[in-house]
Amino acid sequence: MRTGVWLVGARGSVAVTSIVGAAALRAGLTEPIGCVTEHPALRSARLPAYGDLAFGGHDIATTGLVKKAEALAAAGVVPARLVDTLHSELAAVDDDIRPLPHGATQAETAAAMASDIEDFRQRYRLERVVVVNVASTEAAPAPHPAHDRLDALREALAGPGAVLPPSALAAYAAFTAGCAFVDFTPSTGARLPALHELAVERGVPYGGHDGKTGETLLKAVLAPMFAMRNLQVRSWSGINLLGGGDGATLAEPAANAAKSASKQRVLKETLGYQPDGHTRIEFVPDIGDFKTAWDLITFAGFLGTPMRMEFTWHGCDSALAAPLVLDLARLAAAAHRAGRSGPLTELAFFFKDPLGDVDHSLAAQFAVLAEFTGTLG
Amino acid sequence: MRTGVWLVGARGSVAVTSIVGAAALRAGLTEPIGCVTEHPALRSARLPAYGDLAFGGHDIATTGLVKKAEALAAAGVVPARLVDTLHSELAAVDDDIRPLPHGATQAETAAAMASDIEDFRQRYRLERVVVVNVASTEAAPAPHPAHDRLDALREALAGPGAVLPPSALAAYAAFTAGCAFVDFTPSTGARLPALHELAVERGVPYGGHDGKTGETLLKAVLAPMFAMRNLQVRSWSGINLLGGGDGATLAEPAANAAKSASKQRVLKETLGYQPDGHTRIEFVPDIGDFKTAWDLITFAGFLGTPMRMEFTWHGCDSALAAPLVLDLARLAAAAHRAGRSGPLTELAFFFKDPLGDVDHSLAAQFAVLAEFTGTLG
Amino acid sequence: MRTGVWLVGARGSVAVTSIVGAAALRAGLTEPIGCVTEHPALRSARLPAYGDLAFGGHDIATTGLVKKAEALAAAGVVPARLVDTLHSELAAVDDDIRPLPHGATQAETAAAMASDIEDFRQRYRLERVVVVNVASTEAAPAPHPAHDRLDALREALAGPGAVLPPSALAAYAAFTAGCAFVDFTPSTGARLPALHELAVERGVPYGGHDGKTGETLLKAVLAPMFAMRNLQVRSWSGINLLGGGDGATLAEPAANAAKSASKQRVLKETLGYQPDGHTRIEFVPDIGDFKTAWDLITFAGFLGTPMRMEFTWHGCDSALAAPLVLDLARLAAAAHRAGRSGPLTELAFFFKDPLGDVDHSLAAQFAVLAEFTGTLG
Amino acid sequence: MRTGVWLVGARGSVAVTSIVGAAALRAGLTEPIGCVTEHPALRSARLPAYGDLAFGGHDIATTGLVKKAEALAAAGVVPARLVDTLHSELAAVDDDIRPLPHGATQAETAAAMASDIEDFRQRYRLERVVVVNVASTEAAPAPHPAHDRLDALREALAGPGAVLPPSALAAYAAFTAGCAFVDFTPSTGARLPALHELAVERGVPYGGHDGKTGETLLKAVLAPMFAMRNLQVRSWSGINLLGGGDGATLAEPAANAAKSASKQRVLKETLGYQPDGHTRIEFVPDIGDFKTAWDLITFAGFLGTPMRMEFTWHGCDSALAAPLVLDLARLAAAAHRAGRSGPLTELAFFFKDPLGDVDHSLAAQFAVLAEFTGTLG
Structure with a gap:
């Protein structure tokens, strides 16, 4: 059964490196170097295979994915021969990248985003979709009373003005579409009480924040x-x-x-x-x-x-982040399937600013992650 | 009850820094920075207190301990004011440093060494003595058939010639005197089957090799x-x-x-x-x-x-090694009291070239050490 | 004939290190390491000898020079034994450090500063005095029309308000007292057309800015x-x-x-x-x-x-700057004696932000400096 | 008038990077970054233009120059697109690379080498040829009495056995063919009295040793x-x-x-x-x-x-060395034309182990080089 990875910021460096890498892995053209879920202590048949991942996403950028991949090749981030070989696969993914919708209210925008994700899921008959935010870092948003309760948030989103920053709106749309959500950036993402309420209501898990790359x-x-x-x-x-x-x-x-x-x-x-x-x-x-x-x-x-x-x-950074994006998509999908909802604090290994009150030692975080992976089956 | 620390190479940099530091700790003039056994996960009432450690040792060097301490102060390794303040304590320890004996056979030499240690133990009514090798690194010794069995070793030592390198002879003497032995250097130390046999026979534990300082x-x-x-x-x-x-x-x-x-x-x-x-x-x-x-x-x-x-x-190096020497003396003494004999593989945290087939990750070694410390009580 | 070195900021780290060093050189307790004027290409009998330098200065700090020297010794900047040995020489210099005067107008303040310098010159029958600014870096001052012409400046200084920043007022006082002036800091110092006019009028040279230490x-x-x-x-x-x-x-x-x-x-x-x-x-x-x-x-x-x-x-920084302060005092004194007035652009070797339109290559600057030194005789 | 550059080790990394670079410069596809002779202080119409350089050489390696260039492109030393674009030019140069001759005596080998160079000169009607050694570093040779005098050397070369190491034999062949010789390696090259005698006899200059690249x-x-x-x-x-x-x-x-x-x-x-x-x-x-x-x-x-x-x-290293090889060929050719013979000590700027008793400061060496370049016209 195939799993979708919906990338917010799908034409950015991290996203494109992830997509090129997943295509190269599927084609047997590279080894999964830097993929934590390939460590012997974590490897698990419960995680979707690289070949079973389908990619799509939102982006405001209009420069195509192939062009971006070529720029990354010129910069030494990905091998040029891979981009050449995988040209048609990359072009096909680009067709599944949608412009970021702009509704009259944020409620409308979120509905359009959720609808794009749902279309993607149905088009490829995907078992489930994980939404991963790899867009540019936002400025910290002003606090808003509607951030604290889901009913207040729903009401506020239906009105005029920007209640949620883009990353949080993406989380809202993901949860609305019944998808797990991972924030790879330092932005707000799902870190608001109202969004936590929504995730639990919809029975979906979420993870973050800020990939630990360097x-x-x-x-x-x-x-x-x-x-x-x-x-x-x-x-x-x-x-x-x-x-x-x-x-x-x-x-x-x-x-x-x-x-x-x-x-x-x-x-x-x-x-x-x-x-x-x-x-x-x-x-x-x-x-x-x-x-x-x-x-x-x-x-x-x-x-x-x-x-x-x-x-x-x-x-x-892109080459360090991309395999983690694949890891997180695989882990979040498996956690969702295993019935987990709410914050995935066990993913602290991946993040600079992890959810929950966790140990900051990498070795301790790895042990927690290995145990978590073992419980997914 | 007091515990002795018998240092082989007692006038070298590491030994003298350890002795100055222990005296400073006893006098409340410093904090136990760099002492692993003061980490909250390891602290234990079963370990002898710093104030209960008595120091002595062997050395071929004749330059006094106070002079060496002053040289270390000039080099910035220890604070000059500490050496001034602790002058009489250091001079007293120097009185317990014996020249390395030279017998007609290695058996005689070892017996004289053991006798020095035994005298030290009785002089201060010490509950037990831990022997720690901090002498200069030796060249690797030629293999000798007597290294493999204790009875053969005993026979060979009674004959002419050098059967054991100095570090191994020190281990032999320590075990003979019923003492735990720790090798902080890359030398042979207790790493010979015949010496293992002796340690087990005498019911004493040993540890090593090569302190992990940098x-x-x-x-x-x-x-x-x-x-x-x-x-x-x-x-x-x-x-x-x-x-x-x-x-x-x-x-x-x-x-x-x-x-x-x-x-x-x-x-x-x-x-x-x-x-x-x-x-x-x-x-x-x-x-x-x-x-x-x-x-x-x-x-x-x-x-x-x-x-x-x-x-x-x-x-x-000396300032990094010295607190570990104190840690090892405390841990080996507690292990000896708790009835342990043979190799202390749980001490791998301290060593570059640890005994046994152990995990080389510092975090894993620390976890093993913390568990070990917990079992000593 | 003796030469005075009047330090603005005489109880700061750079000044005190210079004073300790000059006293140690005079007493034959150290070598002139880091003193550029001791390089074979620059050594010259026209430069005042270290033993012929007398030190005094202004400072707002009241902590004595000996205490500051002890603090520098504790920090490893100067050897503790030197400070002990030179205790009375340092205390004697401290007696020639005056609090920074505060007049009703800046004209009065400058006159009091010049009078302190003049007293110092007479007290020790000095052939000449070089004023060196080693005080803390100031914020860049607001432009003022009186900065451009000497007559306007004189008039403005006699009125209320701060026309010149402290470093420029020190240059004004130095020139008024007929002294060469060197600014070792990035502050304004003598870098104003009106001050240039004054230096030329008084026939004194000046140098700067911002010692090139690291x-x-x-x-x-x-x-x-x-x-x-x-x-x-x-x-x-x-x-x-x-x-x-x-x-x-x-x-x-x-x-x-x-x-x-x-x-x-x-x-x-x-x-x-x-x-x-x-x-x-x-x-x-x-x-x-x-x-x-x-x-x-x-x-x-x-x-x-x-x-x-x-x-x-x-x-x-202090140990790198101090020998340069001595170099600059010696060179400025010799230039003054040789009849030079106005900017000493040949001193660019010493400065991050040198006067004039000069080559920034250290080798080129050194060649210029060596030639300059040769012309002083 | 065209100038030849005969490279000993013509299929090595440095040689191939030089050849690719010269071709790229001729085609206007790159800027002469790293070429010292393009510095404003050195630029001179007396130096042969990049477009007027023709390349050939000796090598024992049989892997073609194009293949080597492709390997360098894969390693990031030269841009892959340049190698593609310049494919036919590189293949043409490869046709002028000769296997290193092996005569019955070293005299015969040298004669065959000189003959290869002479053929090259005539084939392209070159005004002159500069021979540059960029072959692998040799072990230091055993001293031989024939190294000291030219007549003794000629006699010894006609006999059996290896009198000269390869780099010195290359210098001998170059001088015999009336060519200037530059040794970019730490090998012996022209550094033997007998070879100096030959260079002077033939009126040709030589330079070296060991390019200063890092x-x-x-x-x-x-x-x-x-x-x-x-x-x-x-x-x-x-x-x-x-x-x-x-x-x-x-x-x-x-x-x-x-x-x-x-x-x-x-x-x-x-x-x-x-x-x-x-x-x-x-x-x-x-x-x-x-x-x-x-x-x-x-x-x-x-x-x-x-x-x-x-x-x-x-x-x-190759990218740092290659432009210097071009510089040295241009400078040696111009010096030869200007009638210089014997050691070119003015080229010390380029070498770790320069000929003659020279200043080791880069700035001083640059000044000497600039003056030298000025005298070539």
């Missing part, structure tokens, strides 16, 4: 190392240089502050105290899709002896 | 990170620049090769394959006691996209 | 390297982590922007184009007086092949 | 920086990780030692003393043609304060 991944193993060794982290400072799509957005002071706070959160929660230092994000167009992050950690050892470490991470 | 500590969290994320490590290369005591020894081609192999072992066992690359050790006198390690890791992500990370670790 | 020093050799090799620098981004005195000031967004622009200027002027990227300054208290700067440079080689380099600089 | 380029600007600032370099240690053609050869202990010594020479000669430390070369196949060099420099500032810097250089 520097935070390292923090999630290094901070526990310092904690386990009882070394005292005095400062942890860093800078992220990035030039791709999200770079310009994230380097805005406001987004920067939000993102930076989320990046330092793991330290406080792992170490039990907040070291000095910040993480800056800087937009450098020439860097392109390969992000360079540098961190300096100063720490005290026995008798207060000062020591330090630094690291440089030079990774391709 | 680069390997990082490997023990970074390699599992790549494994958990199913990323493909293509190469892992590094260089260690060090100038302190062990530097000249370790940079010898033979020792270098042995050490380097031990450093790469964790990769093979964690990843399931051996990436390209080596770890070099280089002696640079100006670096002093602060070791600088640099590693470059190249890895492939989704669709084979090449990525890389590098890190620099600038740590003081 | 990252910009590297830029001044690396940018010419890329230029000479005709490689195309695509981006140059960096971050400076610093925790000492100036850290908090410089990390303010406004000061940060000004400083960052000055740091990138060298690139534009050396390469002939402005690469992508910025330099950020970040205040991290735990870093203390040792600044860590990290830079990433991406560049294109033949056929556009993308390459990259990164560097980390871990330097002590 | 880490040594940085040393040539950083070491002078420390010297100019009178900072005391305490240690300079490094490691070069490389996986391309020369990697396996250079990582051999003997070659490694030779190369490492050459890399440290610049320090001694620039600083006036030899700091601690070594440079290691390590072969890591996965690194491919992009070399990663990491260096740690520890230095003392004022009052002995210890500081440090480190850098990572991630460059493509």
Whole structure:
């Protein structure tokens, strides 16, 4: 039985890399490197096979998926020969990408979005569809009283004005269409009491937030190392240089502050105290899709002896994110089938800013994920 | 009840830093930073208190402990004011450091060593003594048939010639004296079948090898990170620049090769394959006691996209090792009291080259250690 | 004949390190490491000897110089034994540090400052005095019409209100007292047409701005390297982590922007184009007086092949600046004696933001400096 | 008038990148990035134009130039589209690459080599030919008495056995054919008194040794920086990780030692003393043609304060070397035409191990080169 993956932001770098990769896996042209669900501790027949995933989505961008894939190939993100070979498969997926609807009210917009998803499900006779948000990061929305209760929200959406930010409206539409929803971005997504109420009402699960692709991944193993060794982290400072799509957005002071706070959160929660230092994000167009992050950690050892470490991470965010998008789609689909609804806190391994009050150690998160995968059967 | 810590190499950097630190802890002049047994998950009333540890040892060096402590203070390894304040305590410990005996046969030497330890135990009415080897790294010894059986070993030791390398003779002496033995170095120590037989016969536990102080500590969290994320490590290369005591020894081609192999072992066992690359050790006198390690890791992500990370670790080996020596003495003493004998494989967290067939992930090793500590009561 | 060095900000880190160093040099307790005027190409009998320098200055801080020197010793900036040994010399200098005067008008304040300098000159029968500004960096001042002409400036200073920022008032006082003036900071100093007029009228030379102590020093050799090799620098981004005195000031967004622009200027002027990227300054208290700067440079080689380099600089700003302060005092005194007045553009080697339209290559600047030194005799 | 460039090792990475680049420049498909002779200070109408260079050479490899170019494109060294577009030009050059002759004596081999070069010159009516050695690095040859005098050398070459290593035999053949010779490698080349005699006899110039492509380029600007600032370099240690053609050869202990010594020479000669430390070369196949060099420099500032810097250089050796090969061919041709014979010490800018007793500062070498270029007209 086939499973749909409906990508919000389907013509962006992460989405297109996911789609190219899934097509390459189906065609046996690549290995599932970077796919966590292929780790021996997680592999499970309950997860839909790569070959059984069908892709569609919404996007406001009109540049076609093939063109975007060619641009990614030129930037070294995906191999050019794959894009050539998979040309017709990619063009076919592009036909299932719909412009983002604009209704007179947000209620109408959400209904049109849900209808696009439902059409997709029926067209390919899909057992179920998982909606994954991989659109650009939004600014934090203003609070609104209708965010707290589902009935108030329904009423407000029927009126004029923007009650929900786009990511939350996407979650609303997904739940309305009976789909699981995963937010791979730092945006609001399903993180509102009214949306939680809707997810539970519709019996669908949701997951998020903010895929752990680079520097935070390292923090999630290094901070526990310092904690386990009882070394005292005095400062942890860093800078992220990035030039791709999200770079310009994230380097805005406001987004920067939000993102930076989320990046330092793991330290406080792992170490039990907040070291000095910040993480800056800087937009450098020439860097392109390969992000360079540098961190300096100063720490005290026995008798207060000062020591330090630094690291440089030079990774391709889209290539790190794409296999996780496939993992999350497979896991959310299996969880939905297994009858789970509400927040999937067991997916914390994947996220910088996970749902729920969870352990921030990567090893602990992996153990939770492995156990969760075992319960899906 | 007091516990003795008998250090083989008692006037070396690691030993002296341990002794200064224990005295400072006893006097309330410092916090137990870097002491793993102070982590909330490990803290236990079954472990001897820092204030209940008494120090003595063997060394071929004749420069006094106070002088060595002053040299470490000048090098920034320990605070100068602590050495001043603790002057008389350190001088008192120095009185309990004995020159390494030289008998006509190794059997005689071992008997004299055991007798020194026994004298120490009685002099301070110690409940038990743990012997910890922190002497310089030896070259790998030639194999000898007497290494395999205790009766053959006893016979060979009574004859002329060197049957056991110094670290193994120290283990023999420790076991003979009914003491637990821990090898903090890469040397042979208790790793011979005949010595295992002796430890079991005498009902004493032993642990080792090669304290995980710097680069390997990082490997023990970074390699599992790549494994958990199913990323493909293509190469892992590094260089260690060090100038302190062990530097000249370790940079010898033979020792270098042995050490380097031990450093790469964790990769093979964690990843399931051996990436390209080596770890070099280089002696640079100006670096002093602060070791600088640099590693470059190249890895492939989704669709084979090449990525890389590098890190620099600038740590003081003695200050990283010393609290672990205290941890190991406390844990080995508690294990001995709890009736354990033979290899303490649960101590893998502390070692580059741990005893037994154990998981190399730091997080997994920590969990094993925490459980072990819980069973000691 | 003795020469005075009057330091504005005489109890700050740079000033105190300079004073400790000069006293140590006089006493033969150290070598002139980091003193450029000791380079064989620059050494000259026309420069006042270290032993002939007398120190005094202004400061608003009331914590004594000895106490500050002890704090610097604790931070590892100067050796503790030197501070102990030189205790009485340092206390004697502290007696020549005056509180910054506060007159009813800026004219009165400047007159009181000049009078303090003149008293100092007479008290020690100094041949001449060089005033060096090493006070904290100021915010950029608002433009004022009186900045452009000396007569207008004199009139405005006699009225109420602050016409000149503190650094410019110090230059005004120095010139009034017939002294050469050097600004080691990014502040305004003598960089106003009216002050230039005054310097020429009084026949005194001046120099500046912003001592080249760390990252910009590297830029001044690396940018010419890329230029000479005709490689195309695509981006140059960096971050400076610093925790000492100036850290908090410089990390303010406004000061940060000004400083960052000055740091990138060298690139534009050396390469002939402005690469992508910025330099950020970040205040991290735990870093203390040792600044860590990290830079990433991406560049294109033949056929556009993308390459990259990164560097980390871990330097002590005060220890890098102090010998330059001595160099500048010696050079400015000799220039003054040689009859030079107005801007000393030949001192560009020392500055991030040098006076005049000069070559930014360190090697070119060194050649100019060596020639200049040769002309002083 | 056209100029020939005869490459010894014409199917190696450096040679092929040079040939692709020259063809791309001729076709107007690229800019001369990395070509030093395009720097405004060096540009000269006396240098043969890129469009006037004709390529040929010797190689023992039989894999065609086009295939090698495609492999370089796959490795990211040259753009794939260029190789496609220039396919026929590259194939035409391949027709001018001759197998390395093997005569019964070295005299016969050299004569056959000279004859190949002469044929090439006549076939394309070239004004002159420059021979450039870009073959793999050789082991240092055993000394031979015939190396010292030309008549003895001629006699010895006519006998059996290998008197000259391949690079020196290539120089002998070049001089015999009346061609200028440049050695871009660390091999012997023309560095024998007998060969110098021959060059002078034939009135041809020669240059070398060992193109300054990466880490040594940085040393040539950083070491002078420390010297100019009178900072005391305490240690300079490094490691070069490389996986391309020369990697396996250079990582051999003997070659490694030779190369490492050459890399440290610049320090001694620039600083006036030899700091601690070594440079290691390590072969890591996965690194491919992009070399990663990491260096740690520890230095003392004022009052002995210890500081440090480190850098990572991630460059493509072939793409860095190729434009220099074109530069050297142009400069050697112009020098030959201008009547120069014997060693071209003015080319030190290009080499790690330059001919003659020259300044090792890159800026000084650039000034010498610019002056030299000016004299060619």
